[in-house]
Amino acid sequence: MANLLIYIRKLHRYAGLKLYVPLVGIMIISMIEGTGFFLLAAMLGLIGLFDASSGAIPFISTILEPLRKFPAEHAFVITLVIFLVMWTGQALLYRYFTVMNDRISHGFVKYLRLEIYESIMRANWSFFLKKRRSDLIHTMTSELHRVNYGVYVFLGLLLMGLFTIVQIVIALWLSVELTVTILLCGIALALYSRKFLKQSRAYGDQATALTQAYMAGMTDHFNGIKEIKSNLMEQQHVSWFRMLCEKMERNSVQFSRLQNRSTLYHKIVSGFLISLFMFISVVFYQVPAEKLVFIIVIFSRLWPRFASIQNRWEQLAQSLPAFNSLIELEKDYKAAKVAEIQLASQTENICVERAIEYQNVYYRYDANQKDYALQDISLRMPANSMTAIVGKSGAGKSTLVDLLIGLIEPEKGQVLIDGMPLDAELAMRLRGSVGYVPQDPFLFHSTIRENFYAAAPHATDEEMWEALRFAASDELIRQLHHGLDTVIGERGIRLSGGERQRIVLARAILRKPAILILDEATSALDSENEAIIQESIERMRGSMTIIVIAHRLSTLRHADQVIVLDKGRLVQQGGYKQLSTEMGGLFGQLLEIQEAK
Numbered sequence: 118m119a120n121l122l123i124y125i126r127k128l129h130r131y132a133g134l135k136l137y138v139p140l141v142g143i144m145i146i147s148m149i150e151g152t153g154f155f156l157l158a159a160m161l162g163l164i165g166l167f168d169a170s171s172g173a174i175p176f177i178s179t180i181l182e183p184l185r186k187f188p189a190e191h192a193f194v195i196t197l198v199i200f201l202v203m204w205t206g207q208a209l210l211y212r213y214f215t216v217m218n219d220r221i222s223h224g225f226v227k228y229l230r231l232e233i234y235e236s237i238m239r240a241n242w243s244f245f246l247k248k249r250r251s252d253l254i255h256t257m258t259s260e261l262h263r264v265n266y267g268v269y270v271f272l273g274l275l276l277m278g279l280f281t282i283v284q285i286v287i288a289l290w291l292s293v294e295l296t297v298t299i300l301l302c303g304i305a306l307a308l309y310s311r312k313f314l315k316q317s318r319a320y321g322d323q324a325t326a327l328t329q330a331y332m333a334g335m336t337d338h339f340n341g342i343k344e345i346k347s348n349l350m351e352q353q354h355v356s357w358f359r360m361l362c363e364k365m366e367r368n369s370v371q372f373s374r375l376q377n378r379s380t381l382y383h384k385i386v387s388g389f390l391i392s393l394f395m396f397i398s399v400v401f402y403q404v405p406a407e408k409l410v411f412i413i414v415i416f417s418r419l420w421p422r423f424a425s426i427q428n429r430w431e432q433l434a435q436s437l438p439a440f441n442s443l444i445e446l447e448k449d450y451k452a453a454k455v456a457e458i459q460l461a462s463q464t465e466n467i468c469v470e471r472a473i474e475y476q477n478v479y480y481r482y483d484a485n486q487k488d489y490a491l492q493d494i495s496l497r498m499p500a501n502s503m504t505a506i507v508g509k510s511g512a513g514k515s516t517l518v519d520l521l522i523g524l525i526e527p528e529k530g531q532v533l534i535d536g537m538p539l540d541a542e543l544a545m546r547l548r549g550s551v552g553y554v555p556q557d558p559f560l561f562h563s564t565i566r567e568n569f570y571a572a573a574p575h576a577t578d579e580e581m582w583e584a585l586r587f588a589a590s591d592e593l594i595r596q597l598h599h600g601l602d603t604v605i606g607e608r609g610i611r612l613s614g615g616e617r618q619r620i621v622l623a624r625a626i627l628r629k630p631a632i633l634i635l636d637e638a639t640s641a642l643d644s645e646n647e648a649i650i651q652e653s654i655e656r657m658r659g660s661m662t663i664i665v666i667a668h669r670l671s672t673l674r675h676a677d678q679v680i681v682l683d684k685g686r687l688v689q690q691g692g693y694k695q696l697s698t699e700m701g702g703l704f705g706q707l708l709e710i711q712e713a714k
């Protein structure tokens with residue numbers, strides 16, 4: 118419940134006083150409705166259906182007094198017209214305030230979406246290392262939707278509460294004993310129905326876990342669809358999916374059954390109470406007919422409200438776990454927030470003038486584990502030189518680069534840029550000068566041009582073609598029907614691995630980076646294209662700091678220095694030639710293995 122209040126406060130922050138306008142409006146509407154009820158009674162009195170002067174129904178004689186000045190048939194028509202005006206006015210007001218309420222609710226979703234998305238975008242890399250992407254998508258879609266629904270239900274409850282209070286006041290005016298009895302019965306039933314709320318909450322928890330598994334499964338399966346199909350694993354996945362869908366269906370049916378059960382109880386109790394009142398009123402108190410009619414009217418108006426309130430509480434209880442998910446996510450991204458740093462485009466980029474240095478750097482992905490991904494790394498990469506990082510798989514090469522980009526921070530030791538410690542702000546400014554091609558290059562589902570604009574918003578066509586030439590992909594793009602305006606599929610799937618690598622390389626170059634980082638960036642290329650790119654990189658030497666991670670050691674021949682990592686430690690460092698002749702060194706061994714192939 119505390120989490121719900123957090124969101125109500127957020128809603129207040131978002132909507133301000135506007136939030137209360139529909140509430141006041143609904144109060145007015147319920148008062149009009151109440152007055153209409155008296156007017157209807159007056160009308161019945163006018164046509165002589167009952168004795169309006171008996172005082173059985175309060176307020177009636179006050180309404181009738183001015184009407185009696187008119188002839189009976191005119192008074193009747195006047196009453197009808199007043200009733201119609203009030204009815205229509207009430208309907209119009211109801212529409213107005215409901216639309217206003219809906220607008221607030223939709224605006225609030227937009228506000229939440231933006232708040233969460235921006236915060237996630239500003240979270241540091243460690244946040245993403247810990248989170249499953251499908252969980253983030255799940256929270257941002259279904260859970261956010263449930264939170265909005267919960268807030269909507271809560272506002273509805275508030276409105277209904279106000280409406281009911283007005284109705285209770287009117288009912289009290291008509292008959293204190295009867296209203297108090299109905300209220301007591303309502304309270305008793307609400308106490309009994311608490312177990313439904315608890316159960317609704319449990320179904321809500323289950324729904325969260327199931328939709329989370331659904332989203333995670335879908336993401337995994339579609340990402341790995343090629344492996345699934347090639348290894349004939351479809352049936353296995355369909356069975357898993359069927360089982361999950363059955364659980365989701367069961368969860369929804371159970372919740373719906375629960376809601377219907379509580380509605381059923383209300384209906385049965387309602388029938389029982391109304392019979393009891395009628396019996397007592399007629400047999401013991403000989404209540405007049407007109408009052409009896411009003412007993413039924415009060416009851417039929419008040420009791421369904423209790424049922425409806427109960428129903429909404431259950432819906433709210435079912436959506437509470439979604440509030441918890443969002444609050445948990447909020448806690449995580451707040452903890453992972455990268456100080457108050459301007460977005461990259463608003464900061465001044467920095468270049469490396471002298472050198473990048475690592476001083477006794479240690480890094481672990483999990484502070485609870487004893488193994489370090491990098492241990493005691495000290496090295497220097499001079500500005501505008503080319504440094505190659507080699508080592509077996511899992512040696513720590515990508516981790517070394519992630520530390521330089523500032524995606525992760527050393528547990529011990531420090532990274533220095535021209536002697537300045539790389540803190541979050543410096544990392545952000547440095548990233549503006551970095552062209553980075555990761556192992557698994559990513560292209561947005563959009564045109565090549567749009568993909569380029571994402572990296573360099575002001576790039577001209579000429580610059581784009583120049584970058585494509587650098588990456589040996591200009592011919593490839595020229596052959597495409599729409600050239601730069603060709604849409605490339607999701608994650609560039611319509612391109613081969615090598616073609617994708619070349620376009621991502623072109624995108625990195627387009628930024629005119631001061632530091633170019635290539636993490637296995639040419640691994641999928643044929644030797645011809647690789648040679649073209651090697652030449653291009655060669656031409657760039659001296660104008661930017663180049664860091665290359667490669668398993669194919671022959672491509673590193675031109676590097677100014679080679680850094681060899683093994684199990685997170687720096688084991689060799691020097692020129693290519695020097696290391697290849699170093700006796701017993703890991704580099705020599707790796708070279709030998711590759712040459713033997």
Ligand SMILES: Nc1ncnc2c1ncn2[C@@H]1O[C@H](COP(=O)(O)OP(=O)(O)OP(=O)(O)O)[C@@H](O)[C@H]1O
Pocket residue numbers: 246482483490508509510511512513514515516517556
């Ligand atoms: N997100 C992560 N969470 C936990 N451990 C990780 C994570 N990423 C990498 N590691 C571990 O850190 C170590 C270094 O990984 P890293 O990716 O830097 O190696 P690498 O030399 O780049 O390997 P490869 O050549 O296969 O890409 C490995 O033992 C790896 O298992």
